[in-house]
Amino acid sequence: MRLRHLVTFVLIAAAQFGIFEVGLRTWGSSEAAPGFQGLFETDAAIGYRLKPHARTRFTTSEFSAEIAVNGAGLRDDEEIGPKPRDERRIVLLGDSLVLSVQVPFRETFGELLEQRLNSRGSALRYRVINAGVQGYGPIEEQLFFRSIVGNIQPDLVLPVVFVGNDAEEAVGSQQKLDPNRRTSEAVVDSLLTRMRRLVRRSMVLQILRLRALAVIDRLSPSVAPPEPPLQSYAARPAPRIAEGLAITRRSMHDIEQTASGAGAKAAIVLMPARFQVDDADYGRLKEIVAGTGGNLVRDAASARFQEALAPLGMPMADLLPALRAALPGPDLFYQETVHLTPRGHTVVAAALDRFIEEQGLLPR
Amino acid sequence: MVFNSLHFVWFFVVVYAAYRVLPHRAQNWLLLVASYYFYAAWDWRFLGLLVASTIVDFTCARLLGRAEAPSVRRGILVLSLGFNLTLLGFFKYFNFFADSLHGVFAALGWQVDFVTLRVLLPIGISFYTFVTMSYVIDVYRREIPPTKDLLDFAVFVAFFPHLVAGPILRATTLLAQIDSPRHISREQLRDGAWLIAWGYFQKIFVADNLAGLANAVFDPAASHTGVNVLLGVYAFAFQIYGDFAGYSNIARGTSKLMGIELIENFRFPYLVRTPQAFWRNWHISLSMWLRDYLYIPLGGNRGSEWQTQRNLFITMVLGGLWHGAAWTFVLWGAYQGLFLIGYRAADRWPPFHRFVAGAGFLARLTSWVVMFHLTCYGWLIFRSRSAGQIGGLTAGLIGNFAPATVDIPNLLVPLLLYSTPLVVVHLCEAWFDDVLAVPRLPVGVRYSIYAATCYLTLLFGNFGGAEFIYFQF
Numbered sequence: 001m002r003l004r005h006l007v008t009f010v011l012i013a014a015a016q017f018g019i020f021e022v023g024l025r026t027w028g029s030s031e032a033a034p035g036f037q038g039l040f041e042t043d044a045a046i047g048y049r050l051k052p053h054a055r056t057r058f059t060t061s062e063f064s065a066e067i068a069v070n071g072a073g074l075r076d077d078e079e080i081g082p083k084p085r086d087e088r089r090i091v092l093l094g095d096s097l098v099l100s101v102q103v104p105f106r107e108t109f110g111e112l113l114e115q116r117l118n119s120r121g122s123a124l125r126y127r128v129i130n131a132g133v134q135g136y137g138p139i140e141e142q143l144f145f146r147s148i149v150g151n152i153q154p155d156l157v158l159p160v161v162f163v164g165n166d167a168e169e170a171v172g173s174q175q176k177l178d179p180n181r182r183t184s185e186a187v188v189d190s191l192l193t194r195m196r197r198l199v200r201r202s203m204v205l206q207i208l209r210l211r212a213l214a215v216i217d218r219l220s221p222s223v224a225p226p227e228p229p230l231q232s233y234a235a236r237p238a239p240r241i242a243e244g245l246a247i248t249r250r251s252m253h254d255i256e257q258t259a260s261g262a263g264a265k266a267a268i269v270l271m272p273a274r275f276q277v278d279d280a281d282y283g284r285l286k287e288i289v290a291g292t293g294g295n296l297v298r299d300a301a302s303a304r305f306q307e308a309l310a311p312l313g314m315p316m317a318d319l320l321p322a323l324r325a326a327l328p329g330p331d332l333f334y335q336e337t338v339h340l341t342p343r344g345h346t347v348v349a350a351a352l353d354r355f356i357e358e359q360g361l362l363p364r
Numbered sequence: 365m366v367f368n369s370l371h372f373v374w375f376f377v378v379v380y381a382a383y384r385v386l387p388h389r390a391q392n393w394l395l396l397v398a399s400y401y402f403y404a405a406w407d408w409r410f411l412g413l414l415v416a417s418t419i420v421d422f423t424c425a426r427l428l429g430r431a432e433a434p435s436v437r438r439g440i441l442v443l444s445l446g447f448n449l450t451l452l453g454f455f456k457y458f459n460f461f462a463d464s465l466h467g468v469f470a471a472l473g474w475q476v477d478f479v480t481l482r483v484l485l486p487i488g489i490s491f492y493t494f495v496t497m498s499y500v501i502d503v504y505r506r507e508i509p510p511t512k513d514l515l516d517f518a519v520f521v522a523f524f525p526h527l528v529a530g531p532i533l534r535a536t537t538l539l540a541q542i543d544s545p546r547h548i549s550r551e552q553l554r555d556g557a558w559l560i561a562w563g564y565f566q567k568i569f570v571a572d573n574l575a576g577l578a579n580a581v582f583d584p585a586a587s588h589t590g591v592n593v594l595l596g597v598y599a600f601a602f603q604i605y606g607d608f609a610g611y612s613n614i615a616r617g618t619s620k621l622m623g624i625e626l627i628e629n630f631r632f633p634y635l636v637r638t639p640q641a642f643w644r645n646w647h648i649s650l651s652m653w654l655r656d657y658l659y660i661p662l663g664g665n666r667g668s669e670w671q672t673q674r675n676l677f678i679t680m681v682l683g684g685l686w687h688g689a690a691w692t693f694v695l696w697g698a699y700q701g702l703f704l705i706g707y708r709a710a711d712r713w714p715p716f717h718r719f720v721a722g723a724g725f726l727a728r729l730t731s732w733v734v735m736f737h738l739t740c741y742g743w744l745i746f747r748s749r750s751a752g753q754i755g756g757l758t759a760g761l762i763g764n765f766a767p768a769t770v771d772i773p774n775l776l777v778p779l780l781l782y783s784t785p786l787v788v789v790h791l792c793e794a795w796f797d798d799v800l801a802v803p804r805l806p807v808g809v810r811y812s813i814y815a816a817t818c819y820l821t822l823l824f825g826n827f828g829g830a831e832f833i834y835f836q837f
Contacts, residue, residue, distance in 0.1 A: 008807055013815045020819055207823050214827060215370065 024203035088363035094160035098132025112349030137169025138251035155363035164273035167244030228294025245308035322351035399522035410486035425510035488528030525615035531649035546623030559617030566610030572826035590765030677701035
């Protein structure tokens with residue numbers, strides 16, 4: 001009797017799982033959606049990358065954008081192909097702030113920069129290549145750049161460092177650079193990756209996973225000493241932030257060396273977090289951090305990255321002053337996703353244009 | 365500690381595991397310690413008030429049990445009521461009355477400096493003072509004998525499922541269950557588990573998701589057309605029901621798992637067709653308390669019609685004030701009082717009475733629609749922050765309804781999404797006239813509702829951990 005009841009319940013739960021899955025696939029819109037997750041594929045060295053020729057429309061309450069990945073696994077409507085003699089290529093490395101799934105491709109700062117450079121009347125054609133991938137940190141960018149450099153033949157490489165979390169992400173990914181990584185660890189990683197992909201294919205499982213992560217997050221204060229969020233901006237950051245900055249420095253150096261090997265120059269771009277530009281957001285976060293016993297220093301992360309990367313001697317552009325100096329108008333960042341709005345992209349493109357010009361980085 | 369927090373989940377798992385293996389007397393000690401911990405988790409400094417209220421009323425009831433002279437008994441009752449009302453008055457209403465008097469004097473041109481204290485409202489004080497007052501009054505009326513066991517009494521007052529937001533229990537309901545050994549039946553386990561799951565659904569899926577809709581419409585800085593105000597008011601009606609009925613269900617469910625039965629606090633309040641029926645089905649434990657300890661002592665309906673109307677009005681105004689120290693709650697109470705009085709008057713007109721009491725579909729539907737909307741208008745008063753906002757929203761409803769401006773994606777669709785599952789189960793329970801109808805349905809239907817409740821809560825619930833609205837009362 002009990003077994004029959006159990007079987008009945010499991011069958012009903014499975015049927016409803018299917019109904020919710022179909023419903024969410026039809027009407028749901030989040031990064032957990034299989035359509036969005038279908039943009040990625042597993043990569044043995046990096047973990048994952050954009051899937052060549054993947055295509056989807058990403059819609060939320062704030063935006064709707066078509067995302068197309070070309071054959072090289074980069075967000076672009078066109079294939080990269082061999083470089084014509086009169087073409088100069090600028091590559092933007094980075095995370096979701098570079099990939100910019102929130103805006104149509106033509107409105108990303110890379111494309112806007114390309115338009116600006118080509119409007120100068122030069123005989124050369126400039127092509128700006130968006131090599132950003134959601135969730136990447138300095139180490140993934142370093143590995144990814146190594147894997148694509150041969151195909152894209154860059155003249156200038158601009159790794160865009162997100163000062164908000166890149167130090168933390170660098171610490172979390174440093175084992176990917178370990179040449180002595182044991183096979184068993186790689187197998188475990190591969191299994192985990194496969195499981196993640198399985199979960200990613202289901203909207204229901206994706207949401208349940210996010211719920212579980214939130215529970216674990218809430219439980220963590222009771223099993224570990226509480227740590228204020230946004231450590232990169234803390235007045236007294238955790239030791240891992242200094243470690244993350246050092247790893248980032250090594251990654252940037254590696255990118256510069258790889259670029260140099262391909263005959264390209266490299267310069268660093270620092271991308272601030274929204275609250276560094278948005279006063280209301282800053283006030284809210286400062287209160288949250290203070291509530292956990294911390295002290296949020298608004299520009300600490302930008303200053304720390306500048307100081308940590310200065311010894312490399314690479315040209316460096318901090319986008320913070322340009323974003324702060326933008327005239328009052330529509331938001332520069334989206335409210336829910338904290339990524340750049342089309343206006344934010346315009347401001348960043350203009351700032352990069354100025355930086356390239358002033359530093360004499362424009363490939364000739 | 366709120367029911368929708370991980371802290372409570374851990375707390376209850378540990379307490380329940382210990383509860384199941386302990387003998388009766390030790391269970392009571394466990395419940396007392398757990399209940400005090402539950403209360404202290406919010407603010408330990410106010411635990412003293414709870415303990416003081418418990419000891420004072422236990423002692424007063426014991427003295428009442430021994431005293432025979434009416435004057436002495438009255439004196440003891442006055443002492444107990446005075447203590448409880450002073451607690452309530454100071455912590456809940458001091459600044460309200462000080463500010464109001466200051467406003468009145470200022471309007472008259474007198475500058476009087478009142479002392480305004482930064483008094484923090486101890487959570488649940490309105491609930492546990494009403495519990496202890498009802499106990500002493502019952503002993504005074506000789507309806508129950510005073511308990512001789514301080515432990516049992518302390519558990520009765522502090523029992524954590526009902527401590528901070530009710531139901532407001534009577535000694536006749538709970539004290540006897542605490543006093544005797546409890547046996548937990550399979551039915552109690554099943555019903556308790558369902559009530560907990562359904563309570564969380566009502567809170568996390570319905571109330572907390574609809575809160576955003578209601579907040580947007582009731583934002584004083586916002587301006588909405590009448591149709592969108594109406595949708596916002598519907599959202600608040602379901603929010604407050606989901607929030608409070610959800611809390612009551614979790615309280616009843618956790619108690620059932622421990623073999624203790626609490627009274628139903630809600631019984632399909634939005635399906636009724638008269639204001640009397642609404643108050644028999646909404647926050648039942650408060651309605652009964654107000655009836656037995658305020659309305660009837662005022663004279664109830666024993667005097668003239670005018671006296672009955674006066675008693676109703678006073679009871680409802682004080683009931684409104686019980687909800688919070690603000691003039692909007694007083695206005696809401698006055699509205700409910702006038703609504704009841706108006707209905708009594710209209711009901712004496714035979715055509716009206718025949719229509720409302722009629723069994724025809726049209727009569728039932730019409731009277732339900734009118735009653736639901738008059739209830740919703742009460743919620744508009746209740747939720748507004750000022751008389752000015754009540755006026756503004758009312759003007760929008762009447763003068764600028766503009767049905768073409770209905771906000772479909774941001775108001776109508778979410779309202780339907782988050783309220784429809786609640787309404788479906790609500791109708792099912794009402795059909796069987798049983799708030800525990802779901803666990804008694806055929807296996808396939810029952811399991812479908814169980815699974816859908818879990819999926820909807822987990823997939824679409826708002827897990828922000830918002831406090832229950834009634835905590836502030």
